[in-house]
Amino acid sequence: MSDSLEVTGPVGVVGAGRMGAAMAGRLRSAGVDVVLWNRSVDRAQAVAAATGARVAGTAREAAEAGPVVLVSLADDAACRAAYAGPDGVAAGAGPDTVVADTSTVAPQTSIDLAALVREGEGGAMLDTPVSGSVPVVERGELTIMAGGDAADLDRARPVLELLAKQIFHVGDHGAGATMKLAVNALVHALNQAVAEALVLAERSGVDRAAAYEVFAGSVAGGPFVQYKRAAFERPEETPVAFRLGLVAKDLDLILDLAARAGAPMPQAVTNRRAVADAVAAGLGDEDMSAVARYLRGHS
Template sequence: MSESTRVAIIGTGHMGGAMVVRLRAAGYPVTIWNRTRERADDIAARTGATVAGTPREAAGTSDVVLVALANDAADLGAHEGRDGIVAGLRRGTAVVDTSTIDPRTTLRLAEMVRGAGGVHVDCPVSGSVSSVEAGTLAVLAGGEAVDIDQVRPVLDHLGKVFHIGPTGTGATMKVAINTLLIAINQGLSEAYVLAEAAGIDPATAYDVFLAGATGAPYLKYKRNVFEHPENAEVAFSLDLVHKDAGLVLALAERTGVPVPQAQANKAALAAALDDGYADRDISAIATHLRELRTRSSRG
């Protein structure tokens, strides 16, 4: 597999769009499809990618199909039907699903792809848009080693590839990662607003958070948006964070693991969505806490 390998990207949201830019810069011919055609057209104009009219068309002209969609329903919808990915597959075409979805849905999609003669790699990614741009994602691959090796040259442009295990383990690992990510963001938001409300200079507080045992990479790359929320671009919208929190609780129920912190975090996310924060970045939890404090002081 080389830069002459034809790649399709299904879904050109924040992450999928960044993948288009990254792979076009590496020289790959890329065909894209997005439910909202205007977004695909905009990315194509900037990158030289080709826009397909349907997922079937995109898959039918490609060797590797990267899927980057928001949820289980969107992923299933893009695969199924006469205009879906599966209908367009040629024997040996690899479908690499980077979406964050329920592991049970991953198994269902893999069966559909393989039943049509394709290769399936369960492959969520961990990181932000900036991680895609820098090629530093954690790529969580589930499936047969030979299938992962088939698409590894493409995935190597996106980040470090981890073979987690058989199909479904990539999706499961992503749910586990997001359990921790959501907790870190909630904890940082509470600590930051608490220090600020108690009279500590926010910049000093953040310096200390970074200097000690709490100085995780997440704190480093989120500092600017915590200190300047008015300039925050949406890297991970709260509606998607809330969806992922639901995946966490569903997995915990199936495995019998008590997750009281994850339950509290999902409730905090639900409250933010109720207050109109769905389209805001995950860091806006801090802004929501300030809003709740103001309401409390008025009451």
């Protein structure tokens, strides 16, 4: 991990949701000056009070803060809105600025936003979506999948290395977004499989904790099974890490990309239907592991 002294100025952070707030906190704990913007001012102020970040009045002001800007927003529409216009990210990202967008969006959105930043004030953009949750950010152990120019990635690397244990440069603009969707297709498939297997064991008379102990100790007990153990075993006392509503959004993006690429994804189609049922049952704000809760209530 890079020494925080290598970060040569403030870092702008656009978006103060769970992940954006955690990134701001991680950077502040490393001694980095953070200038934070969020569409909801109250949320930005709360995160600033907790972390010591400064609050920007506009996304443009956050983008003007330093040579590296991190963006963490919920979806494509939020990203496009934050980048556009006289108060947007693109208007504040000058020739010496690299915008590293960690949002999970369609590859074409990343390509479009990179062009908008370049054509605005001459800044550079990378799509740098991440794999990991808030505790992983706090430990500086994210995995980052970067799309864009390698030289721009090198300029952003001192900041990104404060957040990540692994940074993969996977290609040009859009490649990082593509890889994130591929990773999430796998993650969401694992989530569905664990939920189904756990409910099968429970319905057949095996104690939930005992069943999960076997999962964790078996050939299937990889990092995802270990990481989601508390959420599946004790959902009532485990904080939400990834909302089921966002899983639905991801699967829509995944299936749209699959259609464009001509890649058959029958399991993703099934997973999308299962998640839609759980969201329709009112579980959209619950953790992704709530798929198991939904299955427990159905025959």
